[in-house]
Amino acid sequence: MGLLSFFGSFFKQYTGKTIYIGTAGARSKPWSREVGEQEICRAIIDCNASHTAKAQVLHVRMDKQGRVQKIDRASPYTKLFQRPNPMMTGYDLLYALSWQVDEKNTALAWIRWGANGKPEEIWPIAYTQFEFKKIAEGGYAVHFFDTDGGEHILPQDDMVLLRRHYDGSGVAGASNAPVYDAIEMAREVDDSIRSAVTISNKIHGILSQKKTMLNMADVRKGQKEFSERMRDASKTGGILQLDSMEDYTPLNPTAWAANAAQMKQIYDRLYAYWRTPMEVVLNTASEQTMQNYYDSVIEPRWQAISQALTQALFTRGEQDRGDRMMLYGGAATGASWSTKLAVIVDTKEMGLLTVNEYRELLGWAPVEDGDQRLISLNYVNSKDMSRYQTGKKLPQPDPEPEPKPAAEPKNEGSETNAV
Numbered sequence: 001m002g003l004l005s006f007f008g009s010f011f012k013q014y015t016g017k018t019i020y021i022g023t024a025g026a027r028s029k030p031w032s033r034e035v036g037e038q039e040i041c042r043a044i045i046d047c048n049a050s051h052t053a054k055a056q057v058l059h060v061r062m063d064k065q066g067r068v069q070k071i072d073r074a075s076p077y078t079k080l081f082q083r084p085n086p087m088m089t090g091y092d093l094l095y096a097l098s099w100q101v102d103e104k105n106t107a108l109a110w111i112r113w114g115a116n117g118k119p120e121e122i123w124p125i126a127y128t129q130f131e132f133k134k135i136a137e138g139g140y141a142v143h144f145f146d147t148d149g150g151e152h153i154l155p156q157d158d159m160v161l162l163r164r165h166y167d168g169s170g171v172a173g174a175s176n177a178p179v180y181d182a183i184e185m186a187r188e189v190d191d192s193i194r195s196a197v198t199i200s201n202k203i204h205g206i207l208s209q210k211k212t213m214l215n216m217a218d219v220r221k222g223q224k225e226f227s228e229r230m231r232d233a234s235k236t237g238g239i240l241q242l243d244s245m246e247d248y249t250p251l252n253p254t255a256w257a258a259n260a261a262q263m264k265q266i267y268d269r270l271y272a273y274w275r276t277p278m279e280v281v282l283n284t285a286s287e288q289t290m291q292n293y294y295d296s297v298i299e300p301r302w303q304a305i306s307q308a309l310t311q312a313l314f315t316r317g318e319q320d321r322g323d324r325m326m327l328y329g330g331a332a333t334g335a336s337w338s339t340k341l342a343v344i345v346d347t348k349e350m351g352l353l354t355v356n357e358y359r360e361l362l363g364w365a366p367v368e369d370g371d372q373r374l375i376s377l378n379y380v381n382s383k384d385m386s387r388y389q390t391g392k393k394l395p396q397p398d399p400e401p402e403p404k405p406a407a408e409p410k411n412e413g414s415e416t417n418a419v
Contacts, residue, residue, distance in 0.1 A: 016291060028144075031104045031351035038183050039190065040267055044274045045102040047281045051090045052098035052297050055327040057309070057354050059083035062322040069322065077313055085121040094327075096124040101164045105173030108142070108280045109160035110313060119313060122160070133155065160312045162304060182269040189263055245246040263343060278381045282346065287336040294329070351375030 035041055059075035060068050072078060079132040088096075093109070101278055102108035108125035130144035133153075140156035163173035271278050279285035280293045309325035335343075340361050353361075356370035 023267055026171055028104070028106060028127070028130045028172045029170075030177075030265055031175060032180060034174050034182075034187070035105045035179075038186055039182060040186055040270050042273075043281050044270060044276045045099055047276055048274065049095045049098035050295060050296070052301050052305075055305075055329050057090065057094070057324050058328060060324050060326050061403075062324055064322075068326075074406070080122060087122050093122065093124060096303070097160075097162055098301065100124065100126075101162050101173070101301075103176075105164045105166075107160075107162040108144070109162075109312075110154055111158045113158070113161065125159075130172075158312070160308050176177075176273075177269065179273045182266055182273070185266045186270065188199060189266060191216070193230050242389060272278045287339060289337070302329065302379050307330040348374075349376035 001297050013047070019300060020418050036045060056152055059077035061070045061072065062348040063069045081093065084090060084093045085086065097109060108130065110123050110125055111119050112123070114120040125144065126147045127144040128147055133143050135155075141153050142156055142159055143151075143153045145151055155249045161171075165174040165176075166171045166172075167174060267278070271281070275297050277285060277289055277293060279289055285293065306325055306327045310319065310323075313325060314323045327328065344358055345363065348358075354371050354373050359370065382401040
């Protein structure tokens with residue numbers, strides 16, 4: 001049974017049983033496909049999605065103080081994000097969610113549960129619009145249209161909801177309307193440059209003929225003959241001879257477009273809107289710029305996805321017991337090679353990281369028995385430092401005295417009885 005058949009079964013189940021809420025806040029905001037199709041916007045969205053998808057999704061259990069008590073890599077919840085559905089990898093799923101939240105400011109995903117009450121699949125929802133509706137028996141459903149025009153209804157409890165630019169006034173994130181003007185200007189700049197290139201490849205100059213021509217047919221004939229002479233000249237040395245009655249002016253067409261400063265201002269508006277520096281998109285960012293980008297864009301997105309998955313996958317009771325879904329990035333994400341080596345050198349004797357964590361830091365594959373922490377023996381209690389340096393033995397506690405054996409009881413009548 002495919003994904004659409006599952007959607008169809010839910011549609012039949014809830015048809016006629018949902019109630020229109022009747023407020024604009026229950027519906028998705030309008031969005032434009034141009035957000036994901038304009039070249040600079042697409043590069044920014046791809047950049048954010050690629051970095052977001054680097055994370056590992058793990059099922060963890062927290063103690064009452066909010067500290068990680070256990071990381072359950074064998075949990076069905078962790079395994080779900082290694083192969084979320086037959087069509088996607090874990091990377092694909094995170095990439096799709098990040099792309100949607102940048103393009104539409106609201107991302108949806110649907111969880112299919114197995115008969116054992118554990119999640120079996122999770123699918124991102126490629127919607128054109130959606131609406132939350134009440135279910136007559138209680139709860140809510142999400143009524144949406146897919147990109148092929150199909151209509152579907154799914155229970156809200158089985159949905160992952162991720163939002164950006166969310167002001168709390170409805171169920172969806174705000175629209176990307178504030179950036180539409182910049183996208184339109186960027187598109188016009190692209191079109192003008194494209195037109196200039198096209199013109200420069202087709203129109204090379206202006207031919208003026210001093211002899212009198214009575215009709216336009218003679219003008220076209222003269223133009224055609226001159227073009228043929230130019231073509232022949234390009235094949236025989238590139239020298240063109242003009243008649244005394246002809247005057248040729250070469251053209252250097254320029255696009256009616258913004259200058260470099262104006263173009264930069266337009267593109268900077270796009271980079272600022274998604275808070276993604278151009279240097280990060282072009283992979284030329286400094287270590288500090290890259291770290292700032294992760295701190296302000298990627299890590300908040302990991303946190304938002306972690307909370308959305310936790311809310312969708314676990315009941316309130318399971319959450320109270322400490323069950324969480326957490327997204328973790330690579331160690332020292334965004335750091336330069338020299339910084340990573342410095343971390344290894346400075347921590348190698350302290351036992352802070354395992355061998356495999358060091359290898360992950362360098363982008364190397366893990367090794368067997370590499371999950372143990374190694375620590376130097378060159379550390380002693382500060383009170384014992386002088387004895388350690390001079391080789392004196394540390395004072396040993398006095399041994400406890402061995403208990404004396406109990407005296408045997410005497411038999412007072414033994415001698416008399418022996419006679």
